[in-house]
Amino acid sequence: MxxxxxxxxxxxxxxxxxxxxxxxxxxxxxxxxxxxxxxxxxxxxxxxxxxxxxxxxxxxxxxxxVDYATRQFWSTTPLDGGPVERLRHHLAALRQKVIDEPELHIVLRELDLRARRDPQLRKIIASREEGWRNSLRTLLGDAAAAEALAPGVDPATGAELVIATVKGASLASGRAGDVLELLDQLLIRV
The missing domain is CATH 1.10.10.60 (Homeodomain-like)
Known part of the structure; x- marks a missing residue:
């Protein structure tokens, strides 16, 4: 600069x-x-x-x-590879971000908490999250089509589980990596 x-x-x-x-x-x-x-x-x-x-x-x-913080996640899902490989890479990248960039998650949780009381901010955050949600649904749908998701995992519900887990894990200092690693085990058929 x-x-x-x-x-x-x-x-x-x-x-x-x-x-x-x-x-x-x-x-x-x-x-x-x-x-x-x-x-x-x-x-x-x-x-x-x-x-x-x-x-x-x-x-x-x-x-x-909000825009700056959400842009930090744009490159967490690779474009190449099979659905399971891409999903695992995405979950691993999210896990690493929670561990390596705690301030990013502090800011995101601050924004989420503020959005509970601010309808305009809630709408803005929801619009930025929708891209992630759609990407997750597609990724999980591809994994389901490849019969790689754990039995009973619906892609839309799985996407909500990933989002909620990442948000919760970012609040669990010291245990975030373990929580996100467990997510891989819950979603992907071994």
Whole structure:
């Protein structure tokens, strides 16, 4: 990132990205209780009134954080390989993300909790999750067609199980890897 004389990112997309990163860090460190536009602007080295040139409202900045956080999962399912191999790779990648990037899951859980009280945010998060849900349904449907799913696992229900397990595992510090490994055993026929 190119910096200006004062060490601030230049105006434009680089500054907007820096603001999103700063907001992400604020949420990871203090949750919504300590999430202030003033703090985000200060982390980037700009006056708090300038943040509104990039994000007119706090909600706009929160949506940008949702988009940033959910993009971290776009490459977790390989395009090549059989359905079981792809499913196992996806579950292993999710497990690794929970272990290696706990702040990502802290932010996502903060957003989920906030969405319970904020219908607009709930709708935004649901729309971003729908892509994952559809991808999981397809992947599990392909595994079912290959007779590789455990007996009785419906692809739609399996997708909900994966999503709920990942969300729950991200709250189970220290045990997340074990919980997600068990998911593989529950879904895939050995």
């Amino acid at each position: 190119t910096a200006t004389r004062r060490g601030r990112p230049p105006a434009g997309p680089e500054r907007s990205n820096a603001l999103v990163q700063a907001a992400y860090q604020c949420l990871a460190e203090g949750g919504f209780e300590r999430f202030r536009m003033r703090n985000v602007a200060a982390q980037v080295g700009i006056d708090h009134s300038s943040i509104h040139h990039h994000f007119p409202t706090k909600q706009d900045l929160v949506v940008a954080v």
